[in-house]
Amino acid sequence: MVRTRSSRPLRVALLGCGVVGSQVARLMLTQADDLAARVGAPVELAGVAVRRPDRARETVPPELVTTDAAGLVASGDIDVVVELIGGIEPARTLIDSAFAHGASVVTANKALLAQDGPARYAEAERHGADLYFEAAVAGAIPLLRPLRESLAGDRVNRVLGIVNGTTNFILDRMESTGAGYGEALAEASALGYAEADPTADVEGFDAAAKAAILAGIAFHSRVSLDEVHREGITEITASDIASARAMGRTVKLLAICERSQDGRSVTARVHPAMIPLSHPLASVREAYNAVFVEADSAGQLMFYGPGAGGAPTASAVLGDLVAACRNKLNGGRGPGESAYARLPVRPMGEVVTRYHISLDVMDKPGVLAQCATVFADHGVSIDTVRQSGKDGEAELVVVTHRAPDAALSATVEALRGLDTVHGVASIMYVEGE
Incomplete structure (x- = not known):
């Protein structure tokens, strides 16, 4: 028999029972004894x-299912609310109601945290509740807790990583099979990696929300x-690949996400980039994620x-749930918002980086010199140049x-204006050195 410190059960309301929510419910029910032992109470x-x-839900007893999320949260006897609905509303209203009724919150809602996180922190603080969100970034990977707690005594200077599995799968397929973007996206959809509407993933919105959260925690500033x-x-x-x-x-x-060299500002960005095959991130395949953190000490x-995935993300949710329940039982609180540094976020134009530029140009003497002059006029130094072509047309590839x-x-805009440049075929950032 499992011995616990308290016989009063800690009551949990689960909002949403999709891919992740159904796995959270399954783990809570099948691992109830282990959870009780770890928390100190049922x-x-x-x-x-x-x-x-x-809808059929094998992991949830029918008597627990309700369509009244607001009533469940406001019932007055809930200790922790697990929000897995996603989006801004009604998630925001339900989370604030949970705080107002004395419950702590565990969420995976990256969109809400990136858009309106400070207000949620403030509500949690006002009501003496916890706000945990490990599952909002990088699924099962323990990342936010190390940043918030393990590295709390260090100075983080850079966070760089792959935080969206769908796009990594697509790019990996383009690299390994030679497929075009459309083919790779179709395969990702067929395997369930891409949503019916993949816009949030392929246009970088999902990764950008995660970057905002990471930068805010890493640099103790609101981003x-x-x-x-x-x-x-x-x-x-395929040509870029x-x-x-x-x-x-x-x-x-x-x-x-980077701190400036003088330490007085930060930047946060999401974009495709070329990285060396020797870089550890280059070997991250399929729908996996990986994040580098660089700190002083x-x-x-x-x-x-x-x-991503139901079970891996549920693992992160359960870890937060255990922490929130322990705090409820012991009368403590987890970490709140840490934004004391108040570092401003610099615009992208001030970021110092490198470009890989592919130009379609006339294949005749003097074109390379003309293009090089444009780079020099804008204070951009050229690292390497590669030119190939025939029949009066050429491809000029410049790495800065x-x-x-x-x-x-x-520089790119000025190159577009040259009569000898027929077009800018592609522009990509160069990172990882």
């Missing part, structure tokens, strides 16, 4: 709020979603694992040294 699933009650520079992968071509391979690189969608740390993004963008 943990009871008090109710599961859903939109479609007639909103609209301050994160965002580019997706929809314009990536081949060009990267020729340079000993691969293409990944990266979330990059700890040095480089890497977190790797499945970034590091320069402000604004200067690089201005």
Whole structure:
């Protein structure tokens, strides 16, 4: 028989019973004795709020299912609310109601936290409740807790990683099979990695929300979603992948959060980038996620694992649930918002980075010199140049040294205006060195 410190069960309301929610319910019911031993009291699933009650749910007893999420949260006897609905509303209203009625909250809602996280922190603080959200970034990978707690005594300077499994799967397929973007997306959809509407993933919105959360925690500053520079992968071509391979690189969608060298500001961005095949992130395949954290004392740390899926994400939710329940039982609280540094977020134009630029140009003497002059006029130094062509047409590929993004963008616009340049075939960031 499991001995616990309290016989009063801690009651949990589960909002949403989809891919992740159904796994959370299953684990709570099948591992009830283990959860009780870890928490110090029984943990009871008090109710599961859903939109479609007639849908078959093997993991949830029918008597626990309700369509009245607001009533379940406001019942007055709920200790922890697990919000897995997603989106802004009604999730925001339900979370605030949970706080007002004395419950702590565990959520995986990256969109709400990135858009309106400070207000949720404030509500939790006002009512003496906890707000946990490990599952909002990188699925099962323990990442936010190390940033919030394990590295609380260190200074984090950079967070760089692959935080969206769908886009990593697509780019991996383009790299390994030579497929075009459309073919790779179709395969991701067929395997269930991509949603029916994949916009949030392939246009970088999902990764940008995660970058906002990561930057805020890492740099103890508020970083909103609209301050994160965002580019997706929809314009990536098989030619881009081949060009990267020729340079000993691969293409990944990266979330990059950095502290400036003087320590007075931060940047957060999401975009495709070419990285060396020798970089550990280059070997992250399929729908896996991996994140590098660079800190003053700890040095480089890497977190790797499945970034999505019902069971892996449920694992992160259960970890938060145990922490929230322990705090309820012992009268303590977990970490709240840490935004004391108040570092401003610099615009993308001030980020110092590198470009890989592919130009379609006339194949005649003087074109390379003309293009090089444009780079020089904008203060951008060229690292390497590769030119090939025939019958009066040529491809000119230029990789730059590091320069402000604004200067690089201005260079590209000036190149577009040259009579000898027929078009800019592609522009991609170069990272990982």
